[in-house]
Amino acid sequence: MPRLLPRLLKILQDASEPNTLSNGYTRYKKRVSMKNTIPGTPTFTSEGRTHSILLDDANPITEGHLYNRHKSLPPRVRLVKPLQDTGAHDHPREMTDEECEWWSSPYLRMLASPLRECQITRKKLPCDFLIRLAPVRLPASQGVCEQQILVTDGIEHPKFKPRRSTPACYIVCWKDAVPYATSRIPLRKFSQNLIVQPLLSARIGYQLRLRVLQELELLTKRLAAGPLDDPAATVLRRLTRSEWNVVRQTNSIPHKDAVALMVVPPVNQNPETKEKPQPSAQMAIADVVQIDTNSSATSSRRLPPLSILHPVTDDDLGSSLLPDAQAPLYHGLSLFPARPQRAALHKALCKLLDVERRARSRALPASGFSENEKSPRARGDAKGSHAFLLCSNQHTAKRADVVPLAIALWRLRMWEGQAYGSTVETSHWEVDAGWRSSWAEKMY
Structure with a gap:
């Protein structure tokens, strides 16, 4: 022990310091496929044999592991560089257009x-x-x-x-x-x-809302890192006032790739302090409980529902055999009751819009539009509204993954009980909430 301790102290001094800026993110090892070629089915009869089955190159008795079947690696959305086939293991392949369309569905x-x-x-x-x-x-x-x-x-x-x-x-x-x-x-x-x-x-409830803000932050970083090669790969766009009026009048979303529509107006100043709340994603749990208590005490004030399912219209699809696709419309006031978090949501959406705007300006030809040149000011119904349209298709999947953000919004919708059916809309995910509540009361 006296000779062991000095060596341990020297090893600890020479060891590299841990990375404190990783935020707890663990980097996983690269997956290796175990898929291999399965030998032909052996025959256990003695007909046509000149030696025992134990002397075969791949006999099923002592080398049974050669006959185990393993799955191949899942396909990737995009391969950075083609991999050379060494013959030892199969390599991941790139998704087809159909698989990419499935991958883009939340x-x-x-x-x-x-x-x-x-x-x-x-x-x-x-x-x-x-x-x-x-x-x-x-x-x-x-x-x-x-x-x-x-x-x-x-x-x-x-x-x-x-x-x-x-x-x-x-x-x-x-x-x-x-x-x-x-x-x-x-x-x-x-x-x-x-x-x-x-x-x-x-x-x-607080962590589910925090996950939405985290997914928005990560999506903005991914979009800012990559170029916009395809104009159809737009992830987020702000509806104009005329488009928003069409949605309100027809109760439908005129975009076939829509997965969510969020109505998030900017947060006004507090009438008592005359100050606007500072955007903040992190909150103390005591403040969250206080906000829930105040909202329940002032329940006489009618708030819009957290989300409403609207059909997604598409002029290209004329088949009456398929059911109408639906996308949720989220109201920011009910989605984020806390004013600091709602201000952080509006700021994150505007930042994501700014990234999309700069990406579109870089994708345009140099003679048509310059990044430093200001676009003409919109007037009337051409002005932007408070509605933000989130899209996901096979084109956006190759640019950035929008599905985690859509899933985070839907999980918040499920948490509030609106994904289990109500008197207004019919849900095909789970049975209605009234039946489940009465069943739970009888069981417990």
């Missing part, structure tokens, strides 16, 4: 997420429809029994907050189901002294 991506069992309903659902909960050990003084608390895990983006590797459970993404979590989740399976925090519902 609904198919949600349904393709891994299946997990909800501890409340005992149903297996895709994990994008669930909330992950994991136990966390609380600090305790000496002589006090150790306690653990059940907190949310994996709601925020892993680049901002890494996911815990502890055992976890899942509940349905719906705030009305949280009161039944204490009586239904097997808490003793994780720890003898595991408790559920009283502000669990408020924390989940």
